[in-house]
Amino acid sequence: MIVSDMAMTPRAALLARYRAVRRRTEQLCAPLAVDDYQIQSVPEVSPPKWHLAHTTWFFETFLLRPLLPAYRPFHPRYEYLFNSYYETVGTFYPRAERGHLSRPTVEEVYRYRARVDECLGALVTEAPPDQYRELVFRITLGVNHEQQHQELLLMDVKRNFAASPLRPAYRTTPPAPAPARPAALTWLERPEGVFEVGHAGDGFAFDNETPRHRVLLRPHRLASRAVTNGEYLEFVEAGGYREPRHWLADGWQVCRKEKWEAPLYWEKSGDKWWQMTLAGLRPLADHEPVCHVSFYEADAFARWGGRRLPTEEELEVATAGRPVRGNFVESELLHPAPAGGDGQWFGDVWEWTASPYSPYPGFRPLPGSLGEYNGKFMVNQLVLRGGCCVTPESHMRPTYRNFFYPHDRWPFTGIRLAEDA
Amino acid sequence: MIVSDMAMTPRAALLARYRAVRRRTEQLCAPLAVDDYQIQSVPEVSPPKWHLAHTTWFFETFLLRPLLPAYRPFHPRYEYLFNSYYETVGTFYPRAERGHLSRPTVEEVYRYRARVDECLGALVTEAPPDQYRELVFRITLGVNHEQQHQELLLMDVKRNFAASPLRPAYRTTPPAPAPARPAALTWLERPEGVFEVGHAGDGFAFDNETPRHRVLLRPHRLASRAVTNGEYLEFVEAGGYREPRHWLADGWQVCRKEKWEAPLYWEKSGDKWWQMTLAGLRPLADHEPVCHVSFYEADAFARWGGRRLPTEEELEVATAGRPVRGNFVESELLHPAPAGGDGQWFGDVWEWTASPYSPYPGFRPLPGSLGEYNGKFMVNQLVLRGGCCVTPESHMRPTYRNFFYPHDRWPFTGIRLAEDA
């Protein structure tokens, strides 16, 4: 991560940013009943309560413990309970059992948050000048970390609610503003060339976006918007889920084992398709981007149509310099919306790329325990780009690299097509 | 089940009994936070919330739906969500996923209870005389069913809380009254003879306790009290958990696979043994009955000492005619207490028997869906007798047959020794 001119951020601005993000997390929980905070319907999601506590643990562990001399941990076992995966910090409670913890209660977790927020305020106010640069860096990292968990929290609530036969709604949302007419699909061509990708210069970025480096891209074309439900439905109805020849071998195996027949959250009632949303069950809308597909499905869909997925470098070069605008969490739709003609480069759905998540050439993880943040996951996953409708807008940038396993479907994942030129 | 003179129970008394048991369930939940209602730490336990709803479903399904013409189900999906295992009623939500349901909320479940209680009151008041005998029978069955779930609820809360690294207490309890001195172990001898066992005559009993029938017992002796922690600790410290020759082959396999080294809830800290209780961690007390052992451990312990477990008929004959008194849930200890010299025949710990849970000769299950209550479980399990410290006293009788799988350890299970005479 790089935070330039760190020593220049005023203390009041730093604290305001911290408090705004912390408050935002709690606002996102407002529609939840105490009961909802506890659920872990599948091992890959975490209970909302755990997200609230873990993000707090992050500030306690990486800010308060090392930098605030007078700090006394809120509870001796929280270090163990709310460590996610930092081996160099210590052992941690098994991930798959997070839903088995009724204590601390939701109320206690909020008290934990309040106490850490209070101490963080003291730390920002009192930190000596020679520590200030490090303080800015770590708070900025922690704030970005908490934004990631805001997105995870919404993803996980959706997964939990979709697992319930009652199909409850997280909250009502306004319908997406329908464009006058569907955005036509066009192709953006780029000739061969050497380009620079990766983060450099001012502003925050995660370590996995560095170093900036040169890449050679082949001539190619990128679609001008994401694949829609209507387009994907053709693949479903053409028997795409029953034809191994479209699929990677590992993908086909998962498809059979998990009995996939459509994207996650699609369900058919009679001859009509519905989809589960954060506002409950809604009819499938043709012009919305298809969402909640795995890499395997995205790849099979592209192959079926004679196309391919873009590489992460192709997407980065295409979006470099563009303003980061789109359907993010601030739109409050909490659902992908039909393309409006602006290229749909940001927001709506995370776009699967053909790029395995690997270190950039010359990559160095952060020193110390924070080096575990990103680097140790650089195998077996694929890169996704652009953010989605539950990502905070201020969290996104063209160099941002998200990553998931090829079978993951519960993030808000979609498809942009590419082809060789 | 047999409820004699059913038509004689006054309506007011019937309703009072119903209400007392229903209220008791809710009282048992009073120490729980909303968070605690939701937890299912292992597949064999159910969340407290589910127990509250399922017992209500029982009255709704077997009383209100068939007998109260005006009754409208509280919610269309509850039939599916809160059916435990009645195949002839319909499909049911998977048992292992009961902890994944945050909705209905605890508050809604209490509303469900209140509504069913209200309608049940109306049903008792208004039922025509020719239905009244059936009404008494079904309410009595439902009340006994709810008492079983009161015990399960406490067993399950203990299991959930023991799984937490915080080892929370359900509530504080008074220490067990220590007897002046430990009850000596003596042996009660009985010569060979033909005896009658099983239920007949007045009073309620489950169908699995019938029909009353004659059995031939061999000469034998029964211990005058349950095995204590101190006695069991000798087995542990003699390497009992590392010596396959004491164990049944299936038991040894479980012991190795699960890495058993002591009863469930025992833990060693330094060289001192502790045990998890409903009041939190407490030092292991030598004179308390050993509790939370599987059939395999009970059998291995008996074999190690050159003894055996009693049969269910030996225990029934020994307890027939004795008053049902002991350390039941009403003592509020919620933990087995040292023997006081009365034979410890009831309460404290369920006693594993050597008897597989099989139908009595001539057994006929109840007609209809209620025939699934007991009969379909008559394989692969062992009979336990006598009730325990979390059983309601009014729920117990000498003919009562409880049953669990030989590897189960989360019920309050203990050991009484026997030997051939």
Next chain:
Amino acid sequence: MIVSDMAMTPRAALLARYRAVRRRTEQLCAPLAVDDYQIQSVPEVSPPKWHLAHTTWFFETFLLRPLLPAYRPFHPRYEYLFNSYYETVGTFYPRAERGHLSRPTVEEVYRYRARVDECLGALVTEAPPDQYRELVFRITLGVNHEQQHQELLLMDVKRNFAASPLRPAYRTTPPAPAPARPAALTWLERPEGVFEVGHAGDGFAFDNETPRHRVLLRPHRLASRAVTNGEYLEFVEAGGYREPRHWLADGWQVCRKEKWEAPLYWEKSGDKWWQMTLAGLRPLADHEPVCHVSFYEADAFARWGGRRLPTEEELEVATAGRPVRGNFVESELLHPAPAGGDGQWFGDVWEWTASPYSPYPGFRPLPGSLGEYNGKFMVNQLVLRGGCCVTPESHMRPTYRNFFYPHDRWPFTGIRLAEDA
């Protein structure tokens, strides 16, 4: 096990008996290719090669090592490789991986057998008179043990061959002699009474058949023959495998999980049923006894017809004193044959009983490692009676207790019905 008048058996006769049984095992392997000796298609079967070696290990371990001073083990690792489950002898190679051992080769295993046979001959000839009683006992036990493995070998070969898409035949067999007309089903009634069951007196028996003891039987009736394929087919075609109400809960769970739709080895082609036999695929014959059903299926079939399974004591009392004649392995049919009117009490199919496999009252296992032979399996299994078409006739007797898990279907298991009188 009891072998009376052991010291009286002449040495030559003892050796002849030993040699006959050993030779018989090898004859049973004659139809096998070297390839066939190696297969373990499911964990519960053992490769034929393993049976050949293990039975030899039994004589080496329990006769040659302790009693023949000059004996040097054939190979230092065979004690580990061919120990089945004797914990007190030492550790053993994992059962589920027996099919992973290509060495020793079949040829080496036959050399192992020859060497042990030779030394056993020397032992019988040279044993001092004061050891002779023990010698007779152990050889008799070993011979009976080898007969059990002869049956297992044929069961396992059938299981292996049935798993092959080629459905190979072990060998051709003559068709069963069809009776002039099917034996009618009649009922043998017995009034209540106290009877003696279990082994006593002259002749060999396993320890689990002792001690002889008195039991009280209720009035009941037993069917005069085993259930036929034709009768069982009615259950299948009436939807018996889709109706949970006929099944024990544990059985229904297995039935669903394993997708059972008929007995093991039945397969439907078009609208015709076939069954796999040791002679390959043959059309299902209506009048043959149904075979290869689990206890769960046997119990469900009986319940569907309003009947029950007999207890092991009812069967023992019914067969006591009857000559042990029937369709055993010596008939060379290797398949159950239609009832001929003699009650079908022995041979054809092992009859599931309603009796859990438990110790008889007063049971004491053999001393030392041989005590592991039977006693440690006395939980979770059910008793079967009467022997089957691949059992050696000389191995059977009315007190014989076989035992399998309720889900096991690969033994030659069938059904005799009973009912209360």
Next chain:
Amino acid sequence: MIVSDMAMTPRAALLARYRAVRRRTEQLCAPLAVDDYQIQSVPEVSPPKWHLAHTTWFFETFLLRPLLPAYRPFHPRYEYLFNSYYETVGTFYPRAERGHLSRPTVEEVYRYRARVDECLGALVTEAPPDQYRELVFRITLGVNHEQQHQELLLMDVKRNFAASPLRPAYRTTPPAPAPARPAALTWLERPEGVFEVGHAGDGFAFDNETPRHRVLLRPHRLASRAVTNGEYLEFVEAGGYREPRHWLADGWQVCRKEKWEAPLYWEKSGDKWWQMTLAGLRPLADHEPVCHVSFYEADAFARWGGRRLPTEEELEVATAGRPVRGNFVESELLHPAPAGGDGQWFGDVWEWTASPYSPYPGFRPLPGSLGEYNGKFMVNQLVLRGGCCVTPESHMRPTYRNFFYPHDRWPFTGIRLAEDA
């Protein structure tokens, strides 16, 4: 795959090449007992018999059936039994159960081979000129396919034999010729530049090596030989297998779950290390290349030493134009040998790269079923380069891309280090 000037290969030469490779497979089986042909000790290996049959099936399916009009399949079920993974050819026998097939016997499989060889000879002789180019292509592909299975066969035999407590030898082998003194480790530096990689022009290559394309490489250095056992032992003894910080997160999880403590086939006896080889157990030799490590171990070792693994492009550029010489199967060592100073670019051990196995830009799989050969595996695996001591020399070339999952250890896999310049 590209076979240039295909129509120019004389028929006799084509057939001679075919026959030589087919004969070679059978020679590799010469040390096996019939018993050994059958074993599948873990799901990822195949029985030798299956390799013999499957390679034959390949010629039958892709040559004889489509191109020899008079051809009648050898057996109707072999298409199903010996299809590995070609979904578009039809369904196939489950991979994990290949060790459960005793039929066809080894003898029958050799007859199958002979028959197909005979018909292939006829096909080569009689094919009309307009089919000849396609014939050369398919036979060349089939011959390369069979060479891959020669290597798999030796890998799998080693895995099977290592699983046996007897640790049998496949055959005795000469010790590796020890170099006068160990080859020093030096670093070959290369500055940044654009290079071409991938296959083009004359000679055979698989489709996954195409198309040839330009890549931009960063300045880097490559080690002059593979990592040795002695070097790797330092990592082991420094606690490398107990320190999560060296490992990728997925790798650490596998390491813990599988209880890895050293490379596959290493075992410690007292304080001495041994390794299982195709010649049986041998002391671990310090100067031999470390072998049978997973990608996770290779990556952790590199990270521990402050280095990294090379990319596949770095290795290809380094080896381009070098003669393909090294310790291949023809040396008959069947084991990696100490580096001799020639860079060890080929043979000895497959070198893990940091490159996920992805399609080259513009990649097009072969048309039809043969398109399943390589393309559908392009996810979740890593590329390996250079061949090993059980690879046929004529099978290797600088553009060759092998691929395995990151946890795979049973191939002859080793490590070459790299670093940024």
